[in-house]
């Protein structure tokens with residue numbers, strides 16, 4: 001009997017595959033063992049070869065819909081095409097990145113298939129062939145495990161950077177597939193200027209200077225900005241700082257913000273609340289600077305300094321001159 005299929009929907013960002021796809025392929029491989037057949041679903045133009053970006057993450061198979069209309073298709077048109085593929089192959093489970101695109105296509109597909117979708121997951125496992133998805137619930141105060149016992153496929157969107165992408169050995173079978181393209185009527189707008197956000201986020205940075213309420217005054221933020229530039233990194237913040245004009249939710253680290261895995265994170269004036277820690281504690285090297293020696297951030301830090309945030313940053317900056 002053939003193995004149940006575990007799909008990852010490859011997402012495109014400009015001319016490349018969006019990195020969350022690699023993270024999901026890595027997790028899918030770990031979840032699958034030899035029990036599931038892992039499949040990446042890829043839509044691309046006839047001249048594209050994005051499968052070369054997927055191959056290092058070694059899904060068992062890459063199914064490629066090669067059609068010049070899809071790279072510019074709407075989310076509704078993608079959902080329609082995916083519904084056709086689901087009808088043909090009957091996958092057990094489908095994973096999307098909880099990106100803007102994934103969050104838009106996944107519920108459209110779910111509505112067509114009348115199955116369950118767990119959104120914004122932070123972990124996944126299988127109990128036999130049942131997908132168990134972990135996600136924050138009740139105002140992010142508790143973690144829930146959610147299953148979809150009666151309907152298939154089981155679907156989940158997973159927050160970017162929840163899992164770490166790791167290449168693997170293995171050769172993916174490349175399978176061309178075709179679907180009918182059903183144009184969905186588009187809204188007419190008078191002027192249409194495509195807006196493409198190419199900005200990197202705190203989640204993409206390998207070095208992060210993280211600021212909390214104890215490092216929130218203008219002088220300290222200015223010093224931190226210079227330090228981040230010297231380190232070739234980015235500023236990230238704890239939740240209270242998103243109230244300042246200089247920062248937004250996109251800069252926030254933590255349970256209700258970004259999950260990050262930088263090589264280095266320097267935490268200044270951050271107490272270390274659990275909702276903050278879950279977003280950064282898998283950083284490779286954690287440094288904490290806090291005036292309170294009992295601050296919980298020191299429990300997860302590889303290196304700690306008890307003292308003033310701005311004084312430490314200024315001393316560190318002096319090392320670069």
Ligand SMILES: Cc1cc2nc3c(=O)[nH]c(=O)nc-3n(C[C@H](O)[C@H](O)[C@H](O)COP(=O)(O)OP(=O)(O)OC[C@H]3O[C@@H](n4cnc5c(N)ncnc54)[C@H](O)[C@@H]3O)c2cc1C
Nearest residue numbers: 140212213214238239254255256257269270271275291309
């Ligand atoms: C459902 C829910 C979701 C949440 N999600 C998030 C989230 O995603 N991200 C997040 O960050 N928070 C989140 N929070 C809030 C979280 O509980 C904490 O309130 C928040 O992380 C505290 O931020 P902080 O460490 O900057 O501030 P504080 O807890 O106020 O800590 C400030 C620290 O600065 C130190 N300090 C003060 N002056 C100095 C100085 N001069 N130099 C050095 N250190 C100094 C103090 O000793 C203190 O430890 C969430 C809360 C809830 C209930």
